[in-house]
Amino acid sequence: MTCNHFAQPRPTTEPFPGRVRGLLLGVDVTPLTRDQLLAAIVALKNHSGQHFVLGQNLHSAYLYRKDQQLKALYDRAAIVIADGKPVQVDTAITMRLRKGLAVTRVERIGSTDWLEMLVRTGAFSRIAVIGAIESANVSFITLLKQHCSSATYLSLPGELWNSKSEENTVTAIQTFKPDLVLIGLGMPLQESFLIRNVERIPEAIYVVVGGAIDQLSGVQALAPRWLGRIGLEWLWRLCAHPRRLAYRYSVEPALLLVERTREVWRLLSDRSRPYEH
DSSP states (O other), X not given: OOOGGGGSOOOOSTTSOOOEEOTTTOOEEOOOOHHHHHHHHHHGGGSOXXXXXXXXXXXXXXXXXXXXXXXXXXXXXXXXXXXXXXXXHHHHHHHHHSTTOSOOOOOOOOGGGTHHHHHHTTOOSEEEEEOSSHHHHHHHHHHHHHHOTTSEEEEEOOTTOOHHHHHHHHHHHHHHOOSEEEEOSOXXXXXXXXXXXXXXXXXXXXXXXTTHHHHHHTSSOOOXXXXXXXXXXHHHHHHHSHHHHHIIIIIHHHHHHHHHHHHHHHHHHHHHSOOOO
């Protein structure tokens, strides 16, 4: 399918905060603290339509240049979270250098740091969870019910994901009519799911959460919080899943740096050329 749906301009009024494009990585981030993020997501309920809340890290920054549909999804998103330490540092440096920016702070916010708090607000009454295996979904929903027992929950496992399970998931969402959808299929499958089905899924707030469902449910070990604060959570994950994540954490950052260096060089070269009539 095409991305015509994403060609619509992103709303610029509150609660759609402005973006900052990092000087080093060249990707957009919504500079927010955790509390501001929670308030912004809850405020989205006052605006009709589909609203996408995505995370930005080195992996997504790499894919952003390879997939035009993924780029269009990010450009259309209501909120793009700094989900990786390099992205957070790049955004913070950019804001400091561009002193005219009204925002003054951005935090690195992993999905495990705020999902429970979002549900605890009680702002959402119908919550769909698209995750990995059924047991992880059930455990995760049990956890969420401890924070908001009045909400209605729908479990949609993502185990052995294929076209049939995707079709069943879309049908279930259409019937359930959630106001919040948490998608934990991993990047880029969770983003691809939104791209393929954007014209079929109902109005709601769609939040991609990566492996947070598995981690908060206890299926996967959760990295110590202090590792995330110093930017080394990736090392924990690499040690836990070396085969699956070696390319992402070892090769992609180098390729991204080379490509970004070329982009900056081309930009500087174009600016240095004399104007020709």
